[in-house]
Amino acid sequence: MKLYFNPQSRAMIAKWMLDESGLEYELVPIDFKKGEHKSSEFLKINPAGKLPALVDGEIKVFESSAIALYLADKYPQTNLAPAIDAPERGRYLSLMVFATSQLEPAMGDSLLGVETQPARGWNNWDTTQDVIESELGDGPYLFGDWFTAADVMIGSMFLWMRMFKRGEERPALKAYADRLAARPHGLKLGA
Numbered sequence: 001m002k003l004y005f006n007p008q009s010r011a012m013i014a015k016w017m018l019d020e021s022g023l024e025y026e027l028v029p030i031d032f033k034k035g036e037h038k039s040s041e042f043l044k045i046n047p048a049g050k051l052p053a054l055v056d057g058e059i060k061v062f063e064s065s066a067i068a069l070y071l072a073d074k075y076p077q078t079n080l081a082p083a084i085d086a087p088e089r090g091r092y093l094s095l096m097v098f099a100t101s102q103l104e105p106a107m108g109d110s111l112l113g114v115e116t117q118p119a120r121g122w123n124n125w126d127t128t129q130d131v132i133e134s135e136l137g138d139g140p141y142l143f144g145d146w147f148t149a150a151d152v153m154i155g156s157m158f159l160w161m162r163m164f165k166r167g168e169e170r171p172a173l174k175a176y177a178d179r180l181a182a183r184p185h186g187l188k189l190g191a
Contacts, residue, residue: 001025004045004053006032011052012187013064013156017149019185021071021078064156065100068149080149088143092150095135095142099153103128107161132158133172140179147183155180159187 003018005011005027018025030036030051038049046053046062053062054070061070072081082088102122109116110125122128132154141147142154158177162169169177180186 001057002028002055004028004030004037004042004051004055006030006037006051008032009051010064013152014052014054014067016156016185016187017064017068017071017080017152020147020152020183021075021080023071023075023078063100065096065153068152069096072149080147080152082143082148091135092143092148095150096153098128098131099150099157103132103154103157107157110167111161111164129170129173132176133170136172136176139176141176151180152187156187 001018001023003011003014003025005015006029009030009032011030015027030042036042037046037051042053043049045055045060048062050062052064052067053060054067055061056070056074059070061067069081072078073084076083082092105120105122106116106125106128116122116124123131135142138144141151143150155177158169158173159181162177181188
């Protein structure tokens with residue numbers, strides 16, 4: 001397995017997922033300054049010319065959430081996702097998609113200091129934080145004691161936000177991000 005990688009990209013999320021899975025993989029460095037992510041060779045892997053991108057044999061997967069879903073489902077022994085027919089599966093899938101369809105764009109609006117426009121399809125930063133606090137419950141993780149790929153996707157957003165040091169972290173979300181960062185393979189940003 002090969003992960004096309006630059007530490008200044010969302011490939012950090014895919015790397016975290018791979019590290020948590022315990023699967024063997026090779027990092028293929030991509031130099032943005034040289035435009036390697038826009039080369040004709042790389043565009044055959046990810047036509048958007050972005051990171052992350054994963055190659056597993058003949059299978060090519062791009063986008064962090066797609067890579068996390070792929071790895072957790074293809075390698076069930078990693079125990080990073082509920083089984084396809086498990087009762088928790090719907091909530092898990094919803095959280096995986098929420099990370100990129102709601103949480104990340106709301107975070108972007110917050111970082112840019114722009115008002116979230118309802119017509120854009122996502123909630124504002126406060127509302128998305130409310131949702132995650134509710135989903136976290138008494139956790140340490142989104143599924144109680146069970147760490148899943150949803151924690152990688154959701155948690156990475158809070159760890160990225162922390163790096164920008166904007167505003168106060170909510171206590172429950174701060175504690176959640178602290179637990180994730182403290183994991184042996186936890187996402188380490190800005191270090």
